[in-house]
Amino acid sequence: MQEKADSKRVPTAEEIEEAQGLCHFVNDSPTAFHSVSSIRARLDNAGFVYLPEGAAWHVEPGSKCYTVRNNSSIIAFKVGAQVSEEQPYHFQVLAAHGDSPALKLKATSEVAGCESYVQLDAEPYGGMLDYTWFDRPLSVAGRLLVRHENRVSSRLVQLDHVARIPSLAIHLDRSQNESFSPHRERDLMPIVSAGLCAPGSFEACLAHVAGVSENDILARDLFLVSSEKASIWGMAHEFISGPRLDDLMCAYVALEAFLAATNPNAILVTCCFDNEEVGSNTKQGAMSTFLADTLQRLSLSLGASKEDYLRALACSMLVSCDNAHAVHPNRSGLYDPHNRCHLNEGIVIKEAANQHYCTDAFSRAALIAILERAGIPYQSFANRSDMAGGSTLGNLSNIQASMHAVDVGCPQLAMHSFSETADVRDVAFARRALEAFLSANVIITGAESIEIDPR
Incomplete structure (x- = not known):
């Protein structure tokens, strides 16, 4: 049963403070180069170690590291303390993008x-x-x-x-x-x-x-x-507007969730890619080898073999995070009447028959099981059947590093406008959803079964 948010409640002081954190991140990140710089500063302050792609890597259980490509894409990871050569491991991955039109x-x-x-x-x-x-x-x-x-x-x-x-x-x-x-x-x-x-x-x-x-x-x-700054507005302080919410909103909540989550039995990963808005097919885009290179080098540094790495991918899961189209009050007829999303009602699970989104029943079930267990609201979105939808980075990153994957996003209005609009409470809803995913030890067996926290 789909969890629903209490859409009548005004934002709490804590939710407003979290949304103000997003405003600061957006204002500090006018380009993908600045986005990566902002993320690096947060990681450095949290004790993460920078691993240049051109240097030798030394990683062990408990390591917290990140690497950068082109200064416009970044991947960070935390190795669970109980991950070892003797015990099979897997990846739980978040992916967003830092570029905007x-x-x-x-x-x-x-x-x-x-x-x-x-x-x-x-x-x-x-x-x-x-x-x-x-x-x-x-x-x-x-x-x-x-x-x-x-x-x-x-x-x-x-x-x-x-x-x-x-x-x-x-x-x-x-x-x-x-x-x-x-x-x-x-x-x-x-x-x-x-x-x-x-x-x-x-x-x-x-x-x-x-x-x-x-x-x-x-x-x-x-x-x-x-030059305009992101800000909170509205009679109930419920809206957040500013440039580049697509996709800095998801990049921000993914980073916050990643920093807060703990999972001793998995390798947690967050990615912020460049060039999603122009197709991702660059050396630093989601379609590049960047994610696959990072995961494989990480595995090898832990003493795993190529066989171990491929087994780990088969048991892993990716949550691709890119904002979704909330219903516009003046043009509601442009949305599917049954699979539409709204501001202030939680993270959106996106699906498309043409596979422009990577969600399928298996990955949807895995995420819903986690969200419902934690009591976190979520919504569903699909385009009208007579309208072509967009695409995002989940299915593109899977070309190089294939794993079960689901597409999600925060609901927003005016996507790709000079100034976009989202909801204050959805910042906290999305961060909680992604943190719940990372913190739940998810063990996948082929496409037959999912175990959550089997320990």
């Missing part, structure tokens, strides 16, 4: 616009809701690759509130309220100056913020992102 600056970014304007040349990254980016404060954030003598190193940068894309006045085109479809090459170029800044000012500003010479900036991955 944005405007990515091209290599030649600063251009002389019409009249005396200075503009930035950018192209959409991911499935942006284009019209929401007009007349909003924009920052530039990302990484610079900087030369220092014989070394090239990466530096995070952020220029706050330096750009804006102005709308065309309604007086000059009165059809805009009937149909507005921005031309991505012409209309999505923000202004940074009306003539007061000389040519080359943007590059000089980047160099100044990074504390380097302009000539030492060799390359960059820079994005135009929202």
Whole structure:
């Protein structure tokens, strides 16, 4: 029986505090590079050891470690104290992503616009809701690759509130309220100056913020992102709005659950991948070898064989975490009437016949058994049968490291908008659900049976 949340209850002080933690994480993470930096800081403070991919790994029972690829994807793991060569082990994995739709600056970014304007040349990254980016404060954030003598190193940068894309006045085109479809090459170029800044000012500003010479900036991955801060609002303080809730909300609750969970008989893993919004098929995306490489190296470092590793995968489970579409109050007819989700009612289990979500009956049953035992609310979501749905990272990561998997997410409105909206209480609901999964020792035998806490 599906557990239901008490949707009439206002958020508690503890739930509001947890949602404020999400706000801080979102505000500190304008790009995937910053997301990884934020997660690394939390892990370092919690006593985790960084294992570079290019170094030898030494892992033992009780180890807490993490590794990073491209400075934009990160995987952390905790080895249970009772995991040993003699006792079969398995993985319990959470996966989310740290990238969000944005405007990515091209290599030649600063251009002389019409009249005396200075503009930035950018192209959409991911499935942006284009019209929401007009007349909003924009920052530039990302990484610079900087030369220092014989070394090239990466530096995070952020220029706050330096750009804006102005709308065309309604007086000059009165059809805009009937149909507005921005031309991505012409209309999505923000202004940074009306003539007061000389040519080359943007590059000089980047160099100044990074504390380097302009000539030492060799390359960059820079994005135009929202300058607005995530915040809590509403008459009952029930909403949370801000940029990048898809998927930083799931990345945050997964990290919080991972840090809090204990499971002496399993290897707990949390992943935050880059490039989900553009298909995940990069060296640091969910479709890459990053997860498989990490799990196999971890196994080998524990003294396990390739055979042991493959047996462990067969007994393991992944929870893929990416936000879900809550019912929109003005367009409820666009949702399946029987498999729809709502704000303030708990984590969402997502399923699709086309396998764009990795949920099946076996993985759904495993997660539901855990949630119902813990009394944690959950919901179900499926797209209308006549509408194409999206996809996410669970089924893609399974290409390289195959295990039973289920897709979940936090319900939200305005996905891929400049500013998205979710519910305060769903932060705590999702964190509790993921923590319950990690803390329950889940033993899977093929596709025949599931044991939860058999110890």
